[in-house]
Every structure is written in C-alpha cells, then in structure tokens.
Amino acid sequence: MDGLQINVIASGSMGNCYAVYDGETGLLIEAGIPIIKIKQSLGFGLSTVSAVLISHEHMDHAKAVKDLMKYGIDVYMSAGTAAVLNISGHRLHVVGSGEVFEIGSYEIMAFPTKHDAREPLGYFIQSRHNGLNLLFFTDTYYLEYIFEDVDYIMAECNYSKAILSKNLRDGVISKVLYERIYRSHMSLETLKEFLKAMDLKKLKQIYLLHLSDTNSDADLFKDEIQRLTGAEVITT
Known part of the structure; x- marks a missing residue:
C-alpha cells in the first residue's frame, strides 16, 4: 500500500x-x-489491532476500553483519563503530554488538548514502515502546537461560529449548551487559522471529525477546507 489506510468506523456525539x-x-x-x-x-x-489510543474519558470516545482490554488489547491514555475511567492493569499504558512511545511500526507523540476533561490528549503518529505521518486531535477548542511535514490530518471541526450563533438566537440551542460547545470543541474558523499556520505542502488528506448534527454544514466545511489546503477533504 502506498499510504495510510484510514477507516472511519464512527464519528460524532453518538460515538x-x-x-x-x-x-x-x-x-x-x-x-x-x-x-x-x-x-x-x-x-x-x-x-x-495492536493497540488503542484514547483521547479522553467521555464515553463517546472510551465506551469499549474495558472490553478491548479483556480481549488482550493494550490501551494508551493519560493518567487523568485512566483515573476517571477507573481502569488499571498490565494492558493499560499511561502516557504523558510530550511523551514519545512506540507501538509496532509507529512512533507516537502525545500532546495536550483543550477540553472539559481531566487530561485530554492528541496524537502525532509517524510510521517507520512507510515514512508517513498522521496528526490526530478531537474535542479541543484550541491547539498550542504547530506540526510540520504532515501527510494526513484527522481534525475536529465541530461547528461554525456563525451557525452556532444563529442557533442560539433562534432558540435551537440553550445558552448553557452554546457556552459548553464554544469552550470545549473546535470550530471551522479556529481549524482554518490553525491550518494557515502550518506548512501543508505534503498534506494528502484531511478528515473532518465530530461534526455537530445541528451546528455544522458538511458541504460548506468541506469546500472551505479544500480551498484552503488543496488536499482531499473527507467529512465524517
């Protein structure tokens, strides 16, 4: 195979x-x-499946962790995530922000994200087998770091600020929900600013993850990110 094979099994608030x-x-x-x-x-x-990477403890990201461990699969997450999930054992591998670790042919670096969770992480995954890399982050309203020479990106693009504000004005969402979304998820506008700061000359594909059913527009998001990056865009 020439690239990374990425299979979106599920994406969104349901899992x-x-x-x-x-x-x-x-x-x-x-x-x-x-x-x-x-x-x-x-x-x-x-x-x-050699292992599982978990970003944080919310059940739409971690529901099957204990079952996977029972099947003998190693899981990787932060200490804060493991504490909230109340899991332990030899299948659990606790990783910290900035830590680099290996799983099979991958070298992986964990980095902090910004979400209403104990210790959420994103992952930069580099394959020693084919030299390609993948940047993964979700459920974060902001990223502190810029990554270079990225081949694939899997990024949260939960909502548009314009759509979110309209839904608040129209009574589609409450003020409480508006504030939570704004403070814990990544908007189209924030993602675009992040991408503008990166060197995207190697970028092959970008997957837009965790689109809101109410506060997003998949066609609009795909078009805007496509025009910005020049890469293939997949909405999920």
Missing part, C-alpha cells in the same frame, strides 16, 4: 472510533462505540 493501518501495524484511535460494532467493522476479528 467515535477510527482504524489506521500502515501496511504493518493496525491501530484503533478512540473506542466510543460498543465492542460488537468495533468487531463488526473489522470483520469480527481484533487480531489486526
């Missing part, structure tokens, strides 16, 4: 789960759907 394969090692990122659905998406076999 998030993504499979990544570089031709040698298979990873799951997030496990926020029932274990049976994960198994179905993988042809009822978990043998191709």
